[in-house]
Amino acid sequence: MTNNQESRGLATLVSDLAQQVTTLLQTESRLLRAEISEKISKAGTGAAEVLGGAICLLAALIVLLQALVIALASAGLGAGWSSLLVGIVVAILGIILLRSGTKSMAPSELTPDRTQDQLKRDARVIKDQIR
Numbered sequence: 001m002t003n004n005q006e007s008r009g010l011a012t013l014v015s016d017l018a019q020q021v022t023t024l025l026q027t028e029s030r031l032l033r034a035e036i037s038e039k040i041s042k043a044g045t046g047a048a049e050v051l052g053g054a055i056c057l058l059a060a061l062i063v064l065l066q067a068l069v070i071a072l073a074s075a076g077l078g079a080g081w082s083s084l085l086v087g088i089v090v091a092i093l094g095i096i097l098l099r100s101g102t103k104s105m106a107p108s109e110l111t112p113d114r115t116q117d118q119l120k121r122d123a124r125v126i127k128d129q130i131r
Contacts, residue, residue: 065086065090068086069083072085072086
């Protein structure tokens with residue numbers, strides 16, 4: 001009789017353990033979803049702030065470039081030539097930045113070369129160990 005009670009007690013303990021583990025995993029899953037949702041919301045807010053800052057900086061750049069055009073025009077260069085000069089300089093700067101950015105975003109620049117090399121070395125070491 002005690003052997004039967006012990007097996008029931010053990011079965012109850014195992015059942016309780018499984019139930020508690022399931023409850024714990026469900027709770028952790030809800031916590032993870034809530035935390036991820038919070039982080040995504042925070043990232044969205046940050047992205048909106050960055051976009052707003054970029055728009056403000058773009059507007060400031062336009063105003064500053066116009067001030068440079070006015071300064072050059074009042075120095076005797078003329079409004080048309082001042083605008084042309086500032087436009088050309090800004091366009092050249094833009095082209096340089098665009099080419100540099102495009103080059104650094106090329107797939108060949110984004111591949112994890114060091115990790116690939118290390119994985120190849122690890123594979124060779126493993127092969128040598130197996131032999």
